[in-house]
Structure formats: C-alpha cells, structure tokens
Amino acid sequence: MEKWPITLTSTKKVKPDADRLGFGKYFTDHMLLMDYSAGQGWHDPRIVPYGPISLDPSAMVFHYGQEVFEGMKAYRTPQGELVLFRPDMNLRRLNQSCARIGIPQVDPEEVLEGISRLLLLEEEWMPEGEGNSMYIRPFIIATESGLGVRAAQEYRLIVILSPVGAYYPEGIHPVRIYVEDRYVRAVRGGTGEAKTSGNYAAGIKAQEDVKSLGFSQVLWLDGIEKRYIEEVGSMNVFFKIDGEVVTPELNGSILAGVTRDSVIRLLREWGVPVKERRISVTELFEAHQDGRLEEAFGTGTAAVISPIGSMKWDDHDIEIAGGETGELSAKLYDTLTGIQRGEREDSFGWRYSVR
Known part of the structure; x- marks a missing residue:
C-alpha cells in the first residue's frame, strides 16, 4: 500500500483571482489526514x-480544548x-505544543513528507503574483x-492549504498598537x-475592543505584574533602543516564533547588538521620552515584519520612527x-525544497 494514498476529488473548485486572495479565505481541493489511537499510535496517513469533518457531539476537543496548530x-x-x-522548526514546535497540551507527538519527517506530497498535488493552486504564497x-x-476531563485516547492530524495574497498589498506600512493592561492572555x-x-x-475580546478604537493590535503585558512586555497580538515584538535591539525573553508564556528566531x-x-531580556512598558515609554526608542516591529509568519508606528498606554500616546517604517x-x-x-542567498540553509 502506498505510504500516502491519494483520493482525488471528483469536483474541482474554481480558483480565485490572484489579486483578490486576502488571507485564509480560500482552500485547495485536498487535505491531509492521519489518525491516532492508543495502542496503535499514529496511523492511516x-x-x-x-x-x-464528521465528529460526535461529545468529541473531547469541543469540551476540553485539546487542540494545537501551526502556520x-x-x-x-x-x-x-x-x-x-x-519547516523543521515549525514541526518541532508542533511537538512542543503537543507535549504541553497532552497530545501524542508526531513524526516530523513523516508529516513533512505528507505536506510535501499535498503541496505537489495542489501545485496548480500556488498563486502567481508579487508577495503571494501558499x-x-x-x-x-x-x-x-x-x-470527563482527561487526555483523549484518539486524535486526528489535519493539514489544509490556503493560497494567500501579500500581507501588505500596497507595501509594508506601520501599525497602531494599544498596550493592554486589563485582560490577561497567558x-x-x-x-x-x-x-x-x-x-x-x-x-x-481585547483585540475587538482596541479595533473599535482604531488600533491594529494589542500589546500584551505579563499576566502577574502587568509590567513586562510579552507579545503583540499573534506576533513576537522587538524594539531598537540606543542602537541595540531588545526582545522579550522566552519565559514560558511567550510563543517561540520561527520568524523571531x-x-x-x-x-x-x-x-547588530540584540538581547533577549525582560523589558517593562515603563522602560519603553521612558526610552521614547528620552529620544532613545528608534524602532519597533512585530514578527510572524503572516506579515514577516510588521513595523509599529505608534503606541498607546494609559494616557501616553507615542509615535515611533516618525510613524514610518524604520x-x-x-x-x-x-x-x-x-x-x-529564493531571491536572495540562503546562507543559513533555511529553505527546504519540496521539488
């Protein structure tokens, strides 16, 4: 039997125009599945x-939230x-998430093989155009x-593909950030x-609240003292102060981003000097007051780099790098x-060739 047997769809979807993709709106014709059961392990790729997806109403994911994902x-x-x-870093992080949520870990090489086969099958969905990707x-x-609150004995791995447009269709631009000191993320x-x-x-909830005020993202503080900076929305965050770049250290409540690394x-x-350390919101705003805060930006898979043009905390509203991209x-x-x-040399060996 073939390692990754393929059942082809009988009805192919109409592919969207490359100039109106957006993010996460369209999905390809096929998906990858693999099941887990206690005693048998991961099987049936x-x-x-x-x-x-057909699931019983009592499926434990609905009631106890055992779920992890990657991007x-x-x-x-x-x-x-x-x-x-x-991709090796993404799949390693997937297994780290599994370990924390009590889900059996996967074989990274097997999953990467399956993803590669799915991408090759759906290659005609790969969007053309500057900044577009899958x-x-x-x-x-x-x-x-x-x-019953316990680790489940059965799981399913699913991989879906979505052709997406450029995150910044009109070019990279800074965003407005609100420092959240009411709600706690982690x-x-x-x-x-x-x-x-x-x-x-x-x-x-916090994200929706700040959007209504005209802000793009929430800057989360630590959940105990609400003093130390952690993440921006779904991104890691960096600040350039006096020529040195600082980013919050990984402390058990911050996601270890691939783009961050x-x-x-x-x-x-x-x-360029760069340090991973604790940085308080007070230190950050004082650095701006003293003229030492030069740039700020978020990092993540979707946007890659998201410059921060302004930030608001309590009654303090500051502009960074003149509100422009640093x-x-x-x-x-x-x-x-x-x-x-593939437009620049990959001296780190970060690109993985599917074909």
Whole structure:
C-alpha cells in the first residue's frame, strides 16, 4: 500500500483571482489526514478531498480544548522551485505544543513528507503574483467521544492549504498598537508557549475592543505584574533602543516564533547588538521620552515584519520612527522575504525544497 494514498476529488473548485486572495479565505481541493489511537499510535496517513469533518457531539476537543496548530508558508522561487521556510522548526514546535497540551507527538519527517506530497498535488493552486504564497495549516484535534476531563485516547492530524495574497498589498506600512493592561492572555506555567487555540480565544475580546478604537493590535503585558512586555497580538515584538535591539525573553508564556528566531540570527550575522531580556512598558515609554526608542516591529509568519508606528498606554500616546517604517525593519523584511522566495542567498540553509 502506498505510504500516502491519494483520493482525488471528483469536483474541482474554481480558483480565485490572484489579486483578490486576502488571507485564509480560500482552500485547495485536498487535505491531509492521519489518525491516532492508543495502542496503535499514529496511523492511516492519507490525502483526501477537502471537505467537512464528521465528529460526535461529545468529541473531547469541543469540551476540553485539546487542540494545537501551526502556520507555515510555501513559495515558488524565480527558478520555479517549490520551497518551504524552516519547516523543521515549525514541526518541532508542533511537538512542543503537543507535549504541553497532552497530545501524542508526531513524526516530523513523516508529516513533512505528507505536506510535501499535498503541496505537489495542489501545485496548480500556488498563486502567481508579487508577495503571494501558499499558507499551510497543520492542526491536531482530540476526536475521542466522551465526557470527563482527561487526555483523549484518539486524535486526528489535519493539514489544509490556503493560497494567500501579500500581507501588505500596497507595501509594508506601520501599525497602531494599544498596550493592554486589563485582560490577561497567558501566565508563566500556563499554555502561552504552546500554539493552541485557547491562547487566541483569550485575546479576542481585547483585540475587538482596541479595533473599535482604531488600533491594529494589542500589546500584551505579563499576566502577574502587568509590567513586562510579552507579545503583540499573534506576533513576537522587538524594539531598537540606543542602537541595540531588545526582545522579550522566552519565559514560558511567550510563543517561540520561527520568524523571531530568524530575525535574531540575522541581526547577529549583521553585527547588530540584540538581547533577549525582560523589558517593562515603563522602560519603553521612558526610552521614547528620552529620544532613545528608534524602532519597533512585530514578527510572524503572516506579515514577516510588521513595523509599529505608534503606541498607546494609559494616557501616553507615542509615535515611533516618525510613524514610518524604520530602516532596520525594512532591511529585515526585504532580507527575509528575499530568502523565503529564493531571491536572495540562503546562507543559513533555511529553505527546504519540496521539488
């Protein structure tokens, strides 16, 4: 039997125009599945037509939230090569999330093989156009039926693909950020360092509140003292102060971002001082008052680099880098997207060739 048997769809979807993709609005014709059961482990890997998932109403994911996911992208290089960006790190983080949520870990090489086969099958969905790419969403849910707070005995791994447009269709631009000191997203020892849906659900209320005030994202503070900076929405965050770049250290409540790690390695390669440490919101706003806060930006798979043009905390409203994209932010964005798309040399070996 073939390792990843493929069942082709009988009805193919109409592909959207490349200039109106947006993010996460369209999905390809097929998806990847694999099941887990206690005593048998992960089994029955397969590629099937994209479609609804049938689950019992008592499936434990609905009641106890055992779910983890990842976000990755595939790109087509100018030479026509289909590549992924640091997929080994994504799959390692998937297993770290599994460990924290009590889900059995997967074989990273097997899952990467399945993702590669799915991408090749759906290659005609790879969107053309500047900045477009294929977003990859692997996720695992607890499928066992039954009530009772415990680890499930059955799970399903699913991978879906979504052609997405450029995050900044009109070019990279700064965003407005609101410092959240009322709600708490995560605390040390909780699930903040896992990529699980509950973390994002915990932030939706605050996110909706600040959007109504004209802000793009929430800047989260630590959940205990509400003094120390953690993340921006679904991104890690960096600040350039007096020529040195600082980012919150990984403390058990912050997600270890793939783009975060890539930025740190690039900065060190360039000889730019960079430190992972605690940074308080007071220190940050005082640095701005003293004229020492030069740039701020978020990092993540979707936007890669998201410059921060202004921030509000209590009665303090500050503008950063004149409300424009800073020189370092622009350089990081151009370099990372260039490496991802095969337009720049990959001296780190970050690109993974699917074909």
